[in-house]
Amino acid sequence: MAQKNRLQYIILGLLNIGSKTGYDLAKAFDSDIGEFWSANHSQIYPLLKKMEQDEMITHHEIQVGQKLVKKSYDITDQGKKNFHEWLEEPSEADNSHDEFILKLYFIKDANSELLEEMVVSQLELRTDKLSHLQDQLADKFPDQASQQANYGHYCVLKHAIQRESGYVDWLKGI
Amino acid sequence: MAQKNRLQYIILGLLNIGSKTGYDLAKAFDSDIGEFWSANHSQIYPLLKKMEQDEMITHHEIQVGQKLVKKSYDITDQGKKNFHEWLEEPSEADNSHDEFILKLYFIKDANSELLEEMVVSQLELRTDKLSHLQDQLADKFPDQASQQANYGHYCVLKHAIQRESGYVDWLKGI
DNA sequence: GGTTACATGTAAGATGTTACATGATTAG
DNA sequence: CTAATCATGTAACATCTTACATGTAACC
Numbered sequence: 001m002a003q004k005n006r007l008q009y010i011i012l013g014l015l016n017i018g019s020k021t022g023y024d025l026a027k028a029f030d031s032d033i034g035e036f037w038s039a040n041h042s043q044i045y046p047l048l049k050k051m052e053q054d055e056m057i058t059h060h061e062i063q064v065g066q067k068l069v070k071k072s073y074d075i076t077d078q079g080k081k082n083f084h085e086w087l088e089e090p091s092e093a094d095n096s097h098d099e100f101i102l103k104l105y106f107i108k109d110a111n112s113e114l115l116e117e118m119v120v121s122q123l124e125l126r127t128d129k130l131s132h133l134q135d136q137l138a139d140k141f142p143d144q145a146s147q148q149a150n151y152g153h154y155c156v157l158k159h160a161i162q163r164e165s166g167y168v169d170w171l172k173g174i
Numbered sequence: 175m176a177q178k179n180r181l182q183y184i185i186l187g188l189l190n191i192g193s194k195t196g197y198d199l200a201k202a203f204d205s206d207i208g209e210f211w212s213a214n215h216s217q218i219y220p221l222l223k224k225m226e227q228d229e230m231i232t233h234h235e236i237q238v239g240q241k242l243v244k245k246s247y248d249i250t251d252q253g254k255k256n257f258h259e260w261l262e263e264p265s266e267a268d269n270s271h272d273e274f275i276l277k278l279y280f281i282k283d284a285n286s287e288l289l290e291e292m293v294v295s296q297l298e299l300r301t302d303k304l305s306h307l308q309d310q311l312a313d314k315f316p317d318q319a320s321q322q323a324n325y326g327h328y329c330v331l332k333h334a335i336q337r338e339s340g341y342v343d344w345l346k347g348i
Numbered sequence: 349g350g351t352t353a354c355a356t357g358t359a360a361g362a363t364g365t366t367a368c369a370t371g372a373t374t375a376g
Numbered sequence: 377c378t379a380a381t382c383a384t385g386t387a388a389c390a391t392c393t394t395a396c397a398t399g400t401a402a403c404c
Contacts, residue, residue, distance in 0.1 A: 004393095005362080025384050031310075034325065035334040043364060043384055066373050070383060078232065101333060107326035115326070137204075152281035152289070158211040159275060159344050166340040170333050178365095179390080197355050217392060219357055242400050244355060 006056060006099060007039055007047060007112060008056075009167060013106040014073040015057060022048055022071065036101045041134040056082055087114065115174070123171045130164040181213050181221060182193060182230075186257040188282040189231060194210040194220055196245065210275045222247060222284055261288065264295060289348070297345045304338040311335060 012019060014028055025048075026041040028034075051057045056079035059071045075083070087107075092101040100122050107115050139156050141147045147154045188202055189192060199222075200215040202208075226232045230253035233245045249257070261281075265274040267285050274296050276324045311331050321328045 002242065007363080021383070022385090023381095032330075035307075035330065038364085040365065042366080042386080047312050049385095063372055064382085068383070090400080101330055101402095104326045105330045106323055108267050110322050110325035133209075148284050149281055152278045153283035155344075155348055156209065156275055156279045158347075159341075162344050166336050167324075170329075173332075174253075174329055181391085194359090195355070197353095208381050212392090214393065215356080216358080216394080223357095229371085242355070326351095 006037070006097070006102065007043065008051060009083060010037060010039070010102065011044070011047065011051065012056060012079050014072045014076055015073055016106070018078060019060075019072045019074045023071070025073075033102075033105065035109055036098050036105075051079070055079075091118070092125075097153075119171055119174050123168065126164055126168050126171060130161065130168055133157065133161045133164055175249045178273075180211070181217065181275065182225060183257060183260045184211060184213070184222065184276065185218070186230060186249055186260075188255050189247055189255055190254060190280070193234075193246045195247070199247075207279065210272050210279075224347065225253070226301055229253075243260070266299075280315070292348050297342065300338055300342050300345060304342055305336065307331065307335045307338055313314075 001089050009022075010033060011025055014025055014033075020044050022041060029037065029039045048057065048059075052073075055076055057073050057075055059073045062071050062072050064070055083106075087103050091103060092119065100118065103118065104115075107118075109115070121154070141154050141157065149173075184194075184207060185199055188199055188207075191339070196215060196219050200218050203211065203213045222231065222233075226233065226247075226264065229250055231247050231249055233247045235247050238244055239262050257280075261277050265277055274292065278289075311348075315324075315328050315331065325340070
């Protein structure tokens, strides 16, 4: 199987909001999206070219000032279809590059049925994960002595539990 | 500049704890380290070869059963030096693949001076980040209407704040 | 005897980063 | 006029994933 190419879906999601230049897209990773995903312009421009070939997006040109012509990209019907298919796929509980949060970012409607489904399945995943982590903590660091003997590892496990626990609480509040 | 090659340092850190086979190292990413970093055996075996060429590690062979000979890798003095240099470098506040946590995992001593320094500098980074996120929330979602209009984005920002806030609390407890 | 875990590798391709390159426009 | 930002690309390299490939050892 090929790799996920999640960047492609982020671009589709951003263009689904509105027409954007490669520069605009790159900037999005410095602010909002940057919270949970990263990409450089050198990755974005070639991908835009490829996505246009694949007919997920098109572009129109905009004259700026005297000489500069910028390309503003637009999502096609095919692109919209691909994007929605991705949104509806289940997301793994990965810690780095959280795909669930990525999808969530693109859900506009608070009452969406898809949102409800996504949250329920993510909540199950994260609750399981939390309980496994708690088991691990009890198993590996049952007493003060073991915690002190390998303090960094202990802290990291505590962090993972705190993170998952916060994640679960946050999910419950959605 | 070349890329970070953090995996190399994780391997050094694990071998610094004790001699391990490629298989053992790969397994570490299914449990402990897997909480915040990932790697497959197909990435590990070639890297071990390269690290041995670079004299950061060596290996000795262990006879298992009748036929199987496994390679157990050991860190060299040079490897230990490289590892400690990495530990002492400042860590960025990246969300995916958290390098700070990665380093922390390898700190054994709760009273280590390095730990103290690392935590202080990370706390500063994360506190700044949290306040930027809170500014963003106030700026982008000042009222209920704006929150409902773009619910996913709102949730994601709330998540980032909750995450950073939990991170800061956790750091303070170290 | 069969299944699961141990054990080690390579190959092809996808993805991501850093550096190289260039030039226009805007705000002060 | 000058600095920051806008704007678009390529090249080289590093990293990571998936699939291919093979065989042993331990447990039931």
